[in-house]
Amino acid sequence: MRLGWRQEKKGASVSHFQENFVAQSAAVRVRFGAGVRHSIADEVRALGCTRALILSTPQQADTAREFADLCGSLAVGIYTDATMHTPVAISDHAAAYAVELVADCVVAGGGGSTTGLGKAIAYRTDLPQIVIPTTYAGSEATPILGQTENGRKTTLTSPKVQPEVILYDAELVRTLPVGMTVTSALNAMAHAPEGLNAQNRSPMSTLMAVEGLQAFKGALPKVIANPDDLTARGETLYGAWLCGTVLGQVGMALHHKLCHTLGGSFDLPHAETHAIILAHAMSYNAAAVPELLEPVSRIFSGPSAGLAIYNFAAAMKAPLALRDLGLKETDLDRAADLATQNPYWNPRPIERPALRQLLQAAWAGDAPAA
Ligand code: NAD
Secondary structure, eight states, rough: OOOOOOSSSTSSSSOOOOOOOOOOOOEEEEEOOTTTTGGHHHHHHHOOOOOOEEOGGGGGGGHHHHHHHHHHHGGEEOOOOOOOOBBBBHHHHHHHHHHHHTTOOEEESSSSHHHHHHHHHHHOOOEEEEEEEEESGGGOOOOOEEETTTTEEEEEEEGGGSSSSEEEEEHHHHOOOOOHHHHHHHOOOOOOOHHTOOOOOHHHHHHHHHHHHHHHHHHHHHHHHHHTTHHHHHHHHHHHHHHHHHHHOOOHHHHHHHHHHHHHOOOOOHHHHHHHHHHHHHHHHHOHHHHHHHHHHHHHHOOSHHHHHHHHHHHHOOOGGGGTOOOOOOGHHHHHHHHHHSOOSSOOOHHHHHHHHHHHHHHTOOOOOO
16 A cells, blocks of 8 residues: 655654545634634524524533523423434434424534434534534534434435534533543544545545644643543633544444444443454554554554553543443354444454454453454
């Protein structure tokens, strides 16, 4: 594989040039800044809207009420039933409520679950969305909607689903407990290495993946040391935006397939599962494309991409073992079978024995092989 000319010179600054690529970016307005949520009303008006429906989870109803106050007469309702994995019944109900209120935009304030509800309403009604993230999940930066119905999770991609405006306000992630901060950050970071070795990567997606990982490497330890450090919180949001944008631009591979299998069929929690699987999935792929994952070992100072991330996750006190999330050892064979069926494109062929080994190590919390 031919690398960009500067990449060929070890230690020199890196070019991510590729001879052939397609790069496609969505038209999204992004604003950063501690306190930027105070501009929600301006953003509603800038969209040409006057009737905003505010969304949250039940746990973040106070945030929704604050946003409604900030919108004043531009807010026509609050819907606080956003739920993990976007159940179709709730989305149908919320979309009907938006129609009943004659809402002309949605304001989603929360993590991936609330963003997911806003996207589901937009998919059904084509209303524009303003998303104000309070975790690092990154969903706000993608045209992807995951939904669940009858215990099955399906994913669709549509321009209707892509949020039009994102307000990143560091003050809002300050309340994220340290444990969730770490797992949510690793969830976001997982989008980057998948982008680095994606079949349809571009120099743009690679640049964003590298910069996003660098942001988390620098800022996450500072946030853990001082959760009120708004500059570091802002930088982690910057990492989440970049990594989320990568997720929206390229196809995801083994890591996301494994996490969707474990979340969908064994009901494991989203961010924690990503946090554990990441090092192992990278180790699996680094055996085939070490040059593409080299930025990960360089940024996180490890002998290989998988070990570098494993050591970083351990230092951040992230969960390391699937068994601690409630997965039984007897489930591993079925998990390997399911993850081998309808595989996503992956730079290394999906081989069941190797995958079963990967799952064993992730279940036990062992370091990846390399
Ligand atoms: P979440 O949105 O469910 O949040 C978890 C819990 O934390 C909720 O109770 C929430 O109210 C609370 N919370 C959120 N922010 C908080 C804060 N700042 N302070 C205190 N509590 C807070 O979880 P998540 O990990 O952000 O999102 C997971 C969901 O997002 C999954 O359904 C996943 O599939 C989806 N997702 C989708 C995409 C996409 O592109 N479609 C990308 C990433 C994640």
